[in-house]
Amino acid sequence: MKTALTTVPGIIGQPDQCEPKTSVIIMSWMWVAILACVPIYRLEISSLSSRIPDLISLLLIACMAFGHFKSSALVAKWRFAVVCIPLAALFSGVNSNLNASILVAIKFVVLLWFSPMVFSFYRNAIPPFIGRVLVGFVGVQTLSAVAGLLQLAGIPILGMVANSGRANGLAGHPNVLGLMCVVAILICLGVKADGKHRIIRFFLATINAAALVGTGSISSMIAMGVSLVVLVVSLRAASKFIFTVLILGVISLVIAALAGVDSNVLLSPVESRVQEVTGESDGVASFDIRQRTYDFALESISEDPFSGVGLDGANQGTFNGVTVVHNYLLRAWYQGGIFMIISFSLISLVLITHVIRSLIAARNAVAASVVVAVLTFGLTSAFYEQQQYWFLLMLALVSFDYIGDELQDSQERANDERIVRTR
Numbered sequence: 289m290k291t292a293l294t295t296v297p298g299i300i301g302q303p304d305q306c307e308p309k310t311s312v313i314i315m316s317w318m319w320v321a322i323l324a325c326v327p328i329y330r331l332e333i334s335s336l337s338s339r340i341p342d343l344i345s346l347l348l349i350a351c352m353a354f355g356h357f358k359s360s361a362l363v364a365k366w367r368f369a370v371v372c373i374p375l376a377a378l379f380s381g382v383n384s385n386l387n388a389s390i391l392v393a394i395k396f397v398v399l400l401w402f403s404p405m406v407f408s409f410y411r412n413a414i415p416p417f418i419g420r421v422l423v424g425f426v427g428v429q430t431l432s433a434v435a436g437l438l439q440l441a442g443i444p445i446l447g448m449v450a451n452s453g454r455a456n457g458l459a460g461h462p463n464v465l466g467l468m469c470v471v472a473i474l475i476c477l478g479v480k481a482d483g484k485h486r487i488i489r490f491f492l493a494t495i496n497a498a499a500l501v502g503t504g505s506i507s508s509m510i511a512m513g514v515s516l517v518v519l520v521v522s523l524r525a526a527s528k529f530i531f532t533v534l535i536l537g538v539i540s541l542v543i544a545a546l547a548g549v550d551s552n553v554l555l556s557p558v559e560s561r562v563q564e565v566t567g568e569s570d571g572v573a574s575f576d577i578r579q580r581t582y583d584f585a586l587e588s589i590s591e592d593p594f595s596g597v598g599l600d601g602a603n604q605g606t607f608n609g610v611t612v613v614h615n616y617l618l619r620a621w622y623q624g625g626i627f628m629i630i631s632f633s634l635i636s637l638v639l640i641t642h643v644i645r646s647l648i649a650a651r652n653a654v655a656a657s658v659v660v661a662v663l664t665f666g667l668t669s670a671f672y673e674q675q676q677y678w679f680l681l682m683l684a685l686v687s688f689d690y691i692g693d694e695l696q697d698s699q700e701r702a703n704d705e706r707i708v709r710t711r
Contacts, residue, residue: 308413308414311354312356312413312414313414315354315356315410316410316417318347319347319406319407319410319417319421320417320420320421320424321424322344322347323421323425323679323683324420324421324423324424324425324427324428325424326425326428326679327425327432327457327458327459327465327468327472327676328428328458328459328460329459329674329675330459330676331446331460334460341675344675345395345398345399348399348402348403349398349402351402351406351409352405352406356406356410356413357402357405357406357408357409358405358408358412359405361404361407361408361409361685361686362401362404362405363638365634365637366400366404366634366635366638367401368634369633369634369635369638370396370397370400370401370631372627372630372631372634373393373396373397373400373599373624373627373628373631374390374393374397376393376596376599376624376625376626376627376628376631377389377390377392377393377624378390379594379595379596379625380596380597380598380599380623380624380625380628381598381599382595383596383597383598383603384597384598384599384600384602385598385600385602388598388599388600388601389598391600392600392673393599395673396599396673399673399675399678399682400635400678400682403678403679403682404682404685404686407682407683407686408686411686418686418687421683422475422479425471425472425475426472426476426492429468429469429471429496430472430492430495430496431458432457432458432459432465432468432499433457433465433469433472433495433496433498433499433500434457434495434499435448435456435457435458436455436456436457436458436459436465436499436502436503437455437498437499437502439455439456439457440453440455440502445458446458448460453504454502454503454504454505455503455504457499457503462503462504462505463503463505463507463508463669464676465499465503465505466500466503466505466507466508466509467505467507467508467661467662467665469496469497469499469500469503469508470500470508470661470665471658471661471662471680472492472493472496473493473496473497473500473512474515474516474519474654474657474658474661475658476489476490476493476496477489477493477516478523478653478657479654500512506668507665507668507669508665510665510668511660511661511662511665512661514660514661514664515657515658515660515661515664516657518643518647518656518660519653519654519656519657521647521650522646522647522650522651522652522653522656522657523650523653577611578614578668580606580607580611581606581607581611581612581613581614582613582614582615582618584606584607584613585606585613585618585621585622586618588622589621592625593621593625593626594625594626595625596621596623596624596626596628597622597623599628603623604619604623606622612670613670614668614669615666615667615668616632616663616666616667616669616671616672617629617632617633617636617666617667619670619671619672620632620672623672636663638685639659639663639684639685640663642655642656642659642684642685643656645688646688652687652688654687655683655684655685655687655688656684656688658680658681658683658684659681662677662680662681662684663681665677
C-alpha cells in the first residue's frame with residue numbers, strides 16, 4: 289500500500305544530502321497526522337475542540353520560528369496575493385468589525401504564506417513526506433466513505449446518521465464527504481502501481497466512488513467529472529480510464545449491495561438532490577437560492593466594489609442574513625472588496641498556470657487534477673477560509689514546485705554530461 293501511493297510522479301521530493309534532525313522527523317510526522325485527518329476535520333472540531341484551527345496555525349508559526357521552511361516555495365504573484373489580504377481587512381473592516389476582519393486576515397496570511405513553505409521544507413528534508421500524507425489521507429477518507437455507506441444502510445456511526453438520505457460519513461456534511469471522495473479517487477487512479485497494489489488502489493477508489501454517489505453532492509460530482517478529464521489528459525490514458533470508470537461504477541454497486549445498501553437507496557441521494565436543486569421536491573430550488581446569493585452579492589459589489597462588507601462572519605450572510613455566497617471568487621469580492629478578489633484571483637491564476645503546464649508536459653497528473661477538483665468545487669460551494677480545503681491546494685502547490693526542481697536537476701545533470709563528453 290505504501291509503495292503504491294508513494295510513487296506518484298511529481299510528488300516525492302529529492303532527498304537531502306544529510307540525515308534530517310530528530311526534531312524535523314518528529315514535526316514531519318505531526319504534519320502527516322494532521323494532513324491525513326483532513327477528511328474528518330469537522331469531526332475533530334466538533335468532538336475535540338473548536339480551537340483546532342488556531343492550534344494548527346500556531347504549529348505553522350512554530351515551524352517558521354524553528355527554521356522549518358523553504359522560502360523559494362512561493363512565487364512573486366503568490367506573495368503579492370497574500371499581501372493583499374491584510375489590505376482587504378483594513379478597508380472592509382470599516383463596514384463590519386475591524387478587529388475581527390484583521391484576525392481573519394492574520395489567519396489567512398499564516399495559512400497561505402507559511403503552509404507552502406513549511407510543507408516544501410518537509411518534502412525536501414523527508415523524501416517520503418508527501419507519500420505518507422497520501423497514504424494516511426486515503427486510509428482515513430476510505431474509513432469515512434465506509435461510514436457513509438453504512439449510514440445509507442440505516443446504521444448510525446459515532447451517533448451520525450444520513451443527512452436527509454445523503455451520506456455524511458465522518459466528514460460532517462455530504463458535500464465535504466463528496467469532495468474528499470473525489471480527491472481519494474484521483475489519488476488512487478493517478479498513482480503508479482502494479483500487482484497487488486493496483487488491486488488495492490482500485491478497491492479503495494471503488495469504495496469512495498460508491499460513497500460519492502451516496503452523498504448526492506452535485507458540486508462534488510461536477511468536480512469529479514472535470515478533474516477526471518484533467519487526470520486522463522495528464523496521464524495520456526483516455527481509453528484505459530474510460531474503461532476503468534465504467535468498471536468502477538459496476539463494482540461500486542456490487543460493493544454497496546454486499547454492504548446491504550440497495551442500489552436504489554445508493555442512487556436516491558442523487559435523485560433527491562437533483563429534485564432539491566431544481567425545486568421539484570418542495571417547490572424551493574436550491575439553484576434559485578444560490579442564484580439569489582449571487583444577485584445579492586453582485587448588487588452589493590456594484591454599489592461599492594472597493595470595500596466589501598468585512599472578512600469576518602458578521603455580515604457574510606446575503607439575502608436572508610444567513611446563506612453565504614456559494615462561489616469562492618464572488619464571496620471574496622463581496623466580503624473583502626477589490627483587494628480580496630485580487631488576492632483570490634492571483635492565487636487561482638498561479639494554480640491554474642501549474643495545471644496548464646502539467647497538461648502540456650503530461651506530468652504531475654494527481655496534483656493538477658486535485659487543484660481542478662477543489663477550485664471547481666469552490667465555484668459552487670461555501671469555500672472561503674476552511675483549512676481543510678486550502679491544505680489540499682497547498683499540498684498540490686508543493687507537488688508542482690517539485691516538477692521545477694526535478695527539471696532543473698535533470699538539466700544540470702545533462703549539462704554536466706555534455707561537459708564531460710567534450711573534454
